[in-house]
Amino acid sequence: MHGKSRAIPKVPTQITGLDEILEGGLPQGRTSLACGGPGSGKTVLGLEFLCRGAMAGDPGVFVTFEERAEAVRMNAMSMGWDLAALEKARKIAIVEARLSGDEVLSGDFDIQGLLTIVGGHATRIRARRVVMDALDVLLRVYGDLQRERNELSRLHNWLIDRGLTSVLSVKSHRDGGDGSQYEFLDFMADCVIRLDHRVLGQVATRRLRVIKYRGSGFGTNEYPYVISERGIVLFPLTHSELTHKPLGAKISSGLAGLDAMLEGGFRRSSCILIAGSSGTGKTTLACAYIRAACRRGEKVLCLNFEESKEALISGMLSAGIDLRPSVRARKLLVQTSLPESMGSDGHLIRAMEAIDSFKPDHLILDAMSACTRMGSEQAAFDYLMRLVAVVKERGITCIMTNQSLAGNYEELSGIGFSSVVDAVIQLRFVDAGQEIGRQILVIKSRGSAHSNRREPFYITDQGIEFPNNLRPPSARAGTANSKDGGI
Amino acid sequence: MSKSLQTKHRATKEQRGHYLLRLFMAGNGLNSQKALANLRNLCEEHLNGHCTIETVDVVKDFQAAVRDNILVTPALILVSPRPRVMILGNLSDSPKVLAALRLSGRKS
Numbered sequence: 287m288h289g290k291s292r293a294i295p296k297v298p299t300q301i302t303g304l305d306e307i308l309e310g311g312l313p314q315g316r317t318s319l320a321c322g323g324p325g326s327g328k329t330v331l332g333l334e335f336l337c338r339g340a341m342a343g344d345p346g347v348f349v350t351f352e353e354r355a356e357a358v359r360m361n362a363m364s365m366g367w368d369l370a371a372l373e374k375a376r377k378i379a380i381v382e383a384r385l386s387g388d389e390v391l392s393g394d395f396d397i398q399g400l401l402t403i404v405g406g407h408a409t410r411i412r413a414r415r416v417v418m419d420a421l422d423v424l425l426r427v428y429g430d431l432q433r434e435r436n437e438l439s440r441l442h443n444w445l446i447d448r449g450l451t452s453v454l455s456v457k458s459h460r461d462g463g464d465g466s467q468y469e470f471l472d473f474m475a476d477c478v479i480r481l482d483h484r485v486l487g488q489v490a491t492r493r494l495r496v497i498k499y500r501g502s503g504f505g506t507n508e509y510p511y512v513i514s515e516r517g518i519v520l521f522p523l524t525h526s527e528l529t530h531k532p533l534g535a536k537i538s539s540g541l542a543g544l545d546a547m548l549e550g551g552f553r554r555s556s557c558i559l560i561a562g563s564s565g566t567g568k569t570t571l572a573c574a575y576i577r578a579a580c581r582r583g584e585k586v587l588c589l590n591f592e593e594s595k596e597a598l599i600s601g602m603l604s605a606g607i608d609l610r611p612s613v614r615a616r617k618l619l620v621q622t623s624l625p626e627s628m629g630s631d632g633h634l635i636r637a638m639e640a641i642d643s644f645k646p647d648h649l650i651l652d653a654m655s656a657c658t659r660m661g662s663e664q665a666a667f668d669y670l671m672r673l674v675a676v677v678k679e680r681g682i683t684c685i686m687t688n689q690s691l692a693g694n695y696e697e698l699s700g701i702g703f704s705s706v707v708d709a710v711i712q713l714r715f716v717d718a719g720q721e722i723g724r725q726i727l728v729i730k731s732r733g734s735a736h737s738n739r740r741e742p743f744y745i746t747d748q749g750i751e752f753p754n755n756l757r758p759p760s761a762r763a764g765t766a767n768s769k770d771g772g773i
Numbered sequence: 774m775s776k777s778l779q780t781k782h783r784a785t786k787e788q789r790g791h792y793l794l795r796l797f798m799a800g801n802g803l804n805s806q807k808a809l810a811n812l813r814n815l816c817e818e819h820l821n822g823h824c825t826i827e828t829v830d831v832v833k834d835f836q837a838a839v840r841d842n843i844l845v846t847p848a849l850i851l852v853s854p855r856p857r858v859m860i861l862g863n864l865s866d867s868p869k870v871l872a873a874l875r876l877s878g879r880k881s
Contacts, residue, residue: 298800382842383842383844383846384842386859388859388860389848389859389861390858390859390863390868390870390872390873391860391861391862391869392809392860392861392862392863392864392867392869392870392873393804393807393808393862393863393864393865393866393876394804394810394862394865395804395845395846395847395848395862396799396802396804396844396846396865397843397844397845398799398800398802398831398832398845398847399797399799399831399838399844399845399846399848400844402831402832402835402838402843402846403831403835403838403839403844405835406836406838407837424844426851427845427861493873546872554794571797641789690798769843
């Protein structure tokens, strides 16, 4: 029943992530509604839709009922869209449709004048898109819901008659009702998008939700978005089916002893968790992995929330791991930031931009436990889940460190995370009489046999050393392989 | 009492001036026709014909609508005497229109 023949034609917005939620874009030749409170980004959404279209050769008219045209141009410029140039190229026309407020009203009137102006510009530049920003401001002149309704109906019909793909933005209820303040507009429009700006755990967060889409499916969740210097950026996890890449061949962990415990190493494209209390050597273990990957000529992106790049590199020198050649060869990119510096959405954008531009084969995140400082446990969870989803989709191998105090598995796997984690390595201190020793244990290694023994290890100025001459467990007599880590 | 006298006085003065009124219409729309009829009556009754009515059909001339920022029709602009006034609607509420055109208090 829902074959391709019935699919409605759509116009891609080219807004990062939005087309996935809209399953292709906005309905072509129909009216869409963007509603939201002040500062929610309604104007940016409309502006971006128009600018991206215009830059791709699809002209459009921007009608502003509230802001001056010059303010709109400046707003666009701050996101890198040169409206003045696009206007000159006849790709965009801006209509400043502001009533001065001192007009005298006497008797019935309609918005034919506005339609004429918009229509004139649309014809002049051969526009196929129209964005009407802050439509509610114009409607206020009626002061009568029935008349507003008639005029909206007239506007709606006019837009559709002309085959214009349009976005109307209106303010939504302050108390966060679902649609716009003009309920009938929600019914009229073919697609209704709600933008929400709220504060969670002292961090401003924005959420987008599609309320309806006539004749089309759409992602029904609330999606976090940010307004960045390149416009609106969304991170939809829209796919109901997991599109994760299957685990790949074994790759070295960078340590012969650990490779032996893992029967050859980690699986490529897996998500590996290194857990342990502070000082047990989580970061050192991760850096041994980084060095090995870089030596193979592969690229590693390291997201560090604990220390600066310089501190990390000089700290590793004392443990016999020199990362400087990897940095010089541009095989290792270290991106550091304070978790508190922005919300989890901001951190995600930053990570995504680095992944997009650097295209790493491996991602190291040090440390998961610091992510709760992005606002809340939920924020950290959102950040990590979305990051892991992206990483898994692209087949990037990922190592995350997590500081945990006790040894219980729930805590080790970190905030309800165990299903996406393919391998878990636990590090711990052991009291060995006169000294404190360290032990390493493979708790889980999905899709691979592994040792189930705790092995001692040392961190020396030559790197990590395993005193026992480790061989893969399968080569060892008397040790049953366990596929799913019995401890 | 003195207020109404003052108003009368000013109205008498303005009567000497000539009124230039520009009416923006949208084709043959009902409201546009009503506005034109109302405006013609008003000119005869209150200005003794001392006025010029310019009509602009925005459907034919969208640039004119752009120039004067005409978003709704019908719309009337009092071009002169200054200050300029804009009245939106079919002008059916004549006391309001007269007040806006500073013609209140004139005998009809």
